[in-house]
Amino acid sequence: MMDKIIDLIESPDKSAMNEASKRLDTLIKPIGSLGVLEEISIKLAGIFGKVNNKIEKKCVVVMSADNGVCEEGVSTCPQFITIMQTINIIRGFSGVSVLAKHANSDIKVVDIGINGDVQYPGLINKKVKPGTSNMVKGPAMTRDEAVLAINTGIEIVGELVRDGYNLIGTGEMGIGNTSTSSAVLMAFTGLEADKAVGRGAGMTNEGYEAKKKTILKALELNKPDKNDAIDVLAKVGGLDIAGMAGCFLGGAYYKVPVVIDGFISAVAALVAYKINPKVKDYMIPSHISEEPGFKHVIEYIGLKPFLGLEMRLGEGSGCPIAFNVIEAATEIINKVATFEEVEMNSDFLIDMRKDC
Numbered sequence: 001m002m003d004k005i006i007d008l009i010e011s012p013d014k015s016a017m018n019e020a021s022k023r024l025d026t027l028i029k030p031i032g033s034l035g036v037l038e039e040i041s042i043k044l045a046g047i048f049g050k051v052n053n054k055i056e057k058k059c060v061v062v063m064s065a066d067n068g069v070c071e072e073g074v075s076t077c078p079q080f081i082t083i084m085q086t087i088n089i090i091r092g093f094s095g096v097s098v099l100a101k102h103a104n105s106d107i108k109v110v111d112i113g114i115n116g117d118v119q120y121p122g123l124i125n126k127k128v129k130p131g132t133s134n135m136v137k138g139p140a141m142t143r144d145e146a147v148l149a150i151n152t153g154i155e156i157v158g159e160l161v162r163d164g165y166n167l168i169g170t171g172e173m174g175i176g177n178t179s180t181s182s183a184v185l186m187a188f189t190g191l192e193a194d195k196a197v198g199r200g201a202g203m204t205n206e207g208y209e210a211k212k213k214t215i216l217k218a219l220e221l222n223k224p225d226k227n228d229a230i231d232v233l234a235k236v237g238g239l240d241i242a243g244m245a246g247c248f249l250g251g252a253y254y255k256v257p258v259v260i261d262g263f264i265s266a267v268a269a270l271v272a273y274k275i276n277p278k279v280k281d282y283m284i285p286s287h288i289s290e291e292p293g294f295k296h297v298i299e300y301i302g303l304k305p306f307l308g309l310e311m312r313l314g315e316g317s318g319c320p321i322a323f324n325v326i327e328a329a330t331e332i333i334n335k336v337a338t339f340e341e342v343e344m345n346s347d348f349l350i351d352m353r354k355d356c
Ligand SMILES: Cc1cc2ncn([C@H]3O[C@H](COP(=O)(O)O)[C@@H](O)[C@H]3O)c2cc1C
Pocket: 074, 075, 076, 077, 081, 085, 172, 173, 174, 175, 176, 177, 178, 179, 199, 200, 201, 202, 313, 314, 315
């Protein structure tokens, strides 16, 4: 799947973007005064190939997977929280569940690699394997497994698009995934551990120092090739990251915007960007995650998140909040009047006054 689509990804429609930009400048407001809303309207015009767009159906895709590196104590939380919280997301109890409901968005929760045989109504079983291997002892997964997880993400987006969704968010659940994300970021950019590694879901000072050492050890042992995105993903990444990278690639192929959440989701966006930089034009960032590596990833891709909410949850929780803003952007370009329209109305008023 991946091999077939990556070279078919097209650039956004430049002429629709120019038209959108021109229309925004005719609206009754100072030029550019709706800031990011204008930028989003223009981006949507490029993605959908027309100026006036409507968000029909929204969905956050949550990729759940376990990480073998948890054996090294890189997270303060026990691994079973991955399963527990995955089910809580489906039950509607978690941060992303509540925020998605508030934004009138659906959620699809995918078991792409949970460690354990879990069946729960609403949990989509696409398990590639029951968690990755411990990356300080060898590669986290094989190339084939990484590609299979990417393909899963692409296929899920394809199904959503066929079902009428035209705005997709990316989320994850997987204890230990801030470690794999930092490792992927460092492998691609050479960024030092102090900048790329954070405290994830929470970490003591001692634990934090050990976490950095573990990540460096995994990079030293596996020597991922920064020019080969699949090599990086397979050696020091995770199945959740791979699945989300597939969502970004799928979004670009099927021409629907895909929203980035926090650090892990942004690293998945980076993987997709490394596979084909054109995907960037189909990505919409959301909030500025507090996880320190986040700003480096997002700057590297060259995107500008617009919500400063001091969040660091993951799960895709930033996406539904961004959905509200993205829908606001469509309302603006569709419904704010132009100077021309208003002049017609004021002529009408003057005529009315004359009649009185
Ligand atoms: C109860 C709970 C709910 C969460 N929801 C998302 N995460 C977040 O924390 C994890 C990454 O942090 P680390 O790398 O430190 O393990 C991921 O599952 C992420 O989604 C959670 C973490 C916990 C504990």
